[in-house]
Amino acid sequence: MQTDELHTRLRESGLRATRQRSAVFGLLRDAGGHHSVDDLVGLLAESGDPLSRMTVYNVVSDLTGAGLLMQADVGPGRALYEASETWHHHFVCRSCGIVIDVPCARSTKPCLETPPGLDLSVDEAQVIYRGLCPACRAGAHPLEERSSERHT
Amino acid sequence: MQTDELHTRLRESGLRATRQRSAVFGLLRDAGGHHSVDDLVGLLAESGDPLSRMTVYNVVSDLTGAGLLMQADVGPGRALYEASETWHHHFVCRSCGIVIDVPCARSTKPCLETPPGLDLSVDEAQVIYRGLCPACRAGAHPLEERSSERHT
């Protein structure tokens, strides 16, 4: 992850290549995973390049609009961002909350269509899988008992 | 939607039948649609039965845990609740933000499985469809221009 390559990627996407954008984009690509804005602010401060919270909000918004980042749909609450190249979905553990990427069967978007009869133009369909991760299923993190889930 | 029926539904689900729980449950069933907690607080105040914000948080949490309500996955931000009986997904308009129910092809949960090779026990899969609703596609609400969506 060279500075020059980040610069080029930003310019190619029609954005000005600023130090702050390179820092956020590079961090998300190098660290991988899913990160909230405040998460990124903390990581950047640790790495010796502190950015204001507002700047990180601006940067992730701009980079997401340009397609360089994507917002991970993991339910209500804080927004998570990641730098993956390929479209995929997410598994969220009900017990520990860990987020695990799930490959998408189709490589093109949208990977699912709405049933016929609805006059909706879908350009993207993101799936949230919920359940227990291997560790929690093994009883490693019995933080919350969720017996009596009575969903139909 | 009789008071007695609400009372019975609550008791059947193992919950105490309080005025507040009946009010929230009845409102969501009668009004339909997807509502945030503050939304509900406002509607209840208008209807002459004001409840504290904390109470509404507690009630929707209890009723969701009992399976009487479900949380609608519509992306990061505020949580939305609804009283639908059948499992379904949601379409979210990128322009106006309207949420439209989308029937689920399978009636049993989970309606989607993760690809093989991942050791995950999925009990639920919820899909978020994004795109433009008919009104916005017709140019009725051109609030945001989102040209140059460059997702891979």
Add this chain to the structure above:
DNA sequence: CCTTACACTTGACAATGTAAAAACAACACG
């Protein structure tokens, strides 16, 4: 009725996201 466990309320607080204006920097151009 009366008791008791559970629910509701209140007030303060934490976390997350947004708005507006001034200081600053990228980069196209000469």
Add this chain to the structure above:
DNA sequence: CGTGTTGTTTTTACATTGTCAAGTGTAAGG
């Protein structure tokens, strides 16, 4: 290589959403 324009970053203040803890109230079984 300077320089001006335009977009970016920063700061400060604030709005929204959700949580915690302690005290009061009430549903429901005996």
